[in-house]
Amino acid sequence: MSKFVDQFDMYMKAHEAFKGGKNAEGLKATLFLLANGIVKPNARELYELWESSVYGGCGSEELFLTMLDLGMIPQILRDAKAGSFDILTEFVDAVARLDKDTQYKVLKAV
Template identity: 80%
Template sequence: MSKFVEQFDMYIKAHDAFRAGKNAEGLSATLFLLANGIVKPNARELYELWESSVYGGHGSDELFLMILDLGLIPDILKDAKSGSFDILTEFVERVGSLDQDTKLGILKAI
C-alpha cells in the first residue's frame, strides 16, 4: 500500500472515529497525519474533522484549539464567506466564545 493511500485511510479513520464519538481516537489519527504525513490536512480538512466530532455528539475541544493554534480559523471563515462551503453554527459560537484579543487577531487576519 502506498504512503498516500495509508494516509488517506488514516484520514477516513479519523472521520469515522470522530463521528462515532471517539474523540481521542480521531485526535490520535489527526495528530499522526500532521506529524508524519506527506499530505498534511489543510484548514478545510481539519474543519471537516472537527465537524465530524460535532456530529459524533461533542465537538473536540482539542481539535478546535489545534485549528486555532495553527492559525487556520481565518482561512476557514474566508472560505465560508466566499461560499466554498458552509460552517456549523457551533463553530461560529466556539469562535465567539474566545477571548477578545484572540477574536480581534482573527478579525485582523480576515
C-alpha cells in the same frame, strides 16, 4: 499498500472516529498526519474533521484549538464568507468563546 494510501485511510478513519464520538482516537490520527504525514490536512479538511466531531455528539475542543494554533481559523472563515462551504453555528459559537484578544486577532485576519 503505499504510505500515501495508508495515510489517506488514516484520515478517513479519523472522520469515522470523530463521527462515532471517539474524539481521542480521531485526534490521535489527525495529529499524526499533521506532524508526520504525506497527507497533511489543510484548513478545510481540518474543519471537516471538526465538523465530524460535532456530528459525533461532542465537538473536539482540542482539534478546534489545534486549528487555532495553526492559524487556520481565519482561512476557514474567509472560505465560508466566499461561499466555498457553509460552517456550523457551533463553529461560530466556538470562535465566540475565545478570549477577546484572540477573537480580535482571528477576525482581523479574516
